[in-house]
Amino acid sequence: MWRPPQRIKWKASPGPWPSAQQAAGSPLFQPLHYQALSLATRTWVPAMVPWRATDEGFVTAANIEWYARFASGRPGAIVLEATGIRDLPSGPLLRIGDDRFVPGLAQIAQAVREASDGETRLYIQLIDFLSIRRRPEPQRFLERFLRIGPHHRDALQLAASVDEQTVRERLLALNEQQLALVLTARELEAMRYGERERVTDTSKAAIADLPQTLPTLFANAARRARDAGFDGVELHYAHAYTMASFLSALNTRTDGYGGTPEERVRLPLEVYRAVRQAVGADYVVGCRYLAEECIEGGNTLSDTPYFGVEFARAGMDFVSLSRGGKFDDAKQPKPGHAAYPYTGPSGYECMPQYVSDEFGPFGRNRNAARTIRSAIRAAGLDTPVVTAGGVFDFQAAQAMLADGSADIVGLARQSLADPDWFLKVRTGNGAQVRVCEYTNYCEALDQHHEVVTCQLWDRLDLGEPGIAKTPDGKRRLTPPRWLADGSRSLPD
Ligand SMILES: Cc1cc2nc3c(=O)[nH]c(=O)nc-3n(C[C@H](O)[C@H](O)[C@H](O)COP(=O)(O)O)c2cc1C
Numbered sequence: 172m173w174r175p176p177q178r179i180k181w182k183a184s185p186g187p188w189p190s191a192q193q194a195a196g197s198p199l200f201q202p203l204h205y206q207a208l209s210l211a212t213r214t215w216v217p218a219m220v221p222w223r224a225t226d227e228g229f230v231t232a233a234n235i236e237w238y239a240r241f242a243s244g245r246p247g248a249i250v251l252e253a254t255g256i257r258d259l260p261s262g263p264l265l266r267i268g269d270d271r272f273v274p275g276l277a278q279i280a281q282a283v284r285e286a287s288d289g290e291t292r293l294y295i296q297l298i299d300f301l302s303i304r305r306r307p308e309p310q311r312f313l314e315r316f317l318r319i320g321p322h323h324r325d326a327l328q329l330a331a332s333v334d335e336q337t338v339r340e341r342l343l344a345l346n347e348q349q350l351a352l353v354l355t356a357r358e359l360e361a362m363r364y365g366e367r368e369r370v371t372d373t374s375k376a377a378i379a380d381l382p383q384t385l386p387t388l389f390a391n392a393a394r395r396a397r398d399a400g401f402d403g404v405e406l407h408y409a410h411a412y413t414m415a416s417f418l419s420a421l422n423t424r425t426d427g428y429g430g431t432p433e434e435r436v437r438l439p440l441e442v443y444r445a446v447r448q449a450v451g452a453d454y455v456v457g458c459r460y461l462a463e464e465c466i467e468g469g470n471t472l473s474d475t476p477y478f479g480v481e482f483a484r485a486g487m488d489f490v491s492l493s494r495g496g497k498f499d500d501a502k503q504p505k506p507g508h509a510a511y512p513y514t515g516p517s518g519y520e521c522m523p524q525y526v527s528d529e530f531g532p533f534g535r536n537r538n539a540a541r542t543i544r545s546a547i548r549a550a551g552l553d554t555p556v557v558t559a560g561g562v563f564d565f566q567a568a569q570a571m572l573a574d575g576s577a578d579i580v581g582l583a584r585q586s587l588a589d590p591d592w593f594l595k596v597r598t599g600n601g602a603q604v605r606v607c608e609y610t611n612y613c614e615a616l617d618q619h620h621e622v623v624t625c626q627l628w629d630r631l632d633l634g635e636p637g638i639a640k641t642p643d644g645k646r647r648l649t650p651p652r653w654l655a656d657g658s659r660s661l662p663d
């Protein structure tokens with residue numbers, strides 16, 4: 172992954188942990204009620220794809236065990252991984268684009284309720300994404316995938332009557348520099364990175380029609396989430412995906428859904444209203460979006476507080492803030508692989524690693540989140556703001572609540588490192604927390620679509636009877652259980 176050139180090494184060093192009594196009186200462990208949102212504590216496990224679904228997008232036993240394990244640590248809420256709203260093959264990512272996915276998802280909701288004695292709320296992140304192809308071998312691209320057009324013949328000074336095969340042969344004879352003069356920027360990108368659709372490709376009917384199709388797709392998915400027993404939905408308006416691309420300052424659509432901030436937020440608001448209509452006022456609906464896109468020409472704090480105010484005004488039950496994670500600055504993938512939106516500087520902002528710059532990897536979204544939250548408050552709205560990014564420490568979480576950068580604190584990788592963080596801190600056992608080292612071993616697994624585990628626990632107690640492991644037997648799929656007396660793993 173990309174890392175800042177300063178290469179300063181940071182270590183996650185927690186401050187003093189609270190006693191059980193101090194934790195009980197702390198703002199972090201107080202309930203929060205706003206509209207349909209009702210949390211026992213102000214803690215949150217943001218969405219993380221663990222690559223445990225079947226190739227057809229169905230829930231597996233490993234998915235159920237994974238979420239039950241998080242729930243046994245009793246965070247205020249867990250957001251289930253990004254789950255596809257279309258009924259289209261998308262590899263081993265969970266899907267909710269048809270009623271046949273509901274029974275499996277319902278098993279997760281049931282398992283979370285049981286494991287947390289009904290305390291932890293479970294929301295599901297609903298995602299739409301556009302197509303992205305793997306990076307082709309240049310020869311194959313020029314021989315087969317490139318659509319030959321008049322601009323190629325013009326650039327090669329060939330007559331319009333010259334057949335396609337001859338044009339391809341001429342292109343194949345060019346070196347990379349020469350090709351850069353003949354191919355369009357998008358064709359070059361398709362050859363170097365793999366072809367990627369954008370919301371601005373309105374010459375394609377399916378892309379032009381997104382404002383007509385997406386509200387219904389999201390609304391149907393949200394209805395299924397409710398049927399499956401989830402407590403609410405998080406609309407995925409963040410990172411590299413369709414809805415974030417509508418919000419982006421790089422969205423230049425001219426059909427009323429791109430250009431000014433008012434036009435860019437139009438579809439996200441229409442999707443929200445369709446979802447609200449489908450699930451009713453008593454169901455939690457919020458969204459996750461980017462406080463800053465962290466790419467050239469992308470959204471900054473001059474655009475994003477306005478979006479937060481609009482989402483709040485429309486009636487969302489929460490807004491959750493992430494940052495970066497875009498394709499625009501992603502690293503070139505190897506041939507045969509697809510680009511991954513967390514490999515460039517914006518990816519670093521999303522999931523910062525311990526090798527960092529002077530600011531460090533902890534709380535990089537905090538100042539931006541504070542600006543957005545104060546804009547929402549200035550508009551007279553109390554919508555809770557969820558802020559994540561490099562939080563592992565009780566004191567830092569408390570400070571975020573105190574300085575107005577969050578109403579709810581999200582711990583993603585720290586929960587992966589130790590799902591019992593919440594329970595340990597609440598019971599005065601903070602010293603036993605397995606603190607995340609921000610190495611991004613887990614993120615590398617995610618990048619290669621491999622089952623996600625944490626290096627701090629995936630080789631522990633591999634002989635424990637009955638545990639699920641990776642097919643090679645080298646990694647366990649969930650951390651050992653924790654008991655308050657300090658013992659690690661005591662199966663029933
Ligand atoms: C393995 C992995 C998978 C992730 N999957 C998602 C996802 O499905 N949706 C999402 O919005 N963010 C996803 N994220 C980003 C996290 O939710 C979070 O924003 C990020 O890790 C920064 O928070 P942290 O520093 O507490 O880990 C993922 C992160 C990791 C490490």
Ligand code: SF4
Binds near residue numbers: 612
């Ligand atoms: S592998 Fe574990 S320790 Fe490393 S970043 Fe991921 S959660 Fe943290």
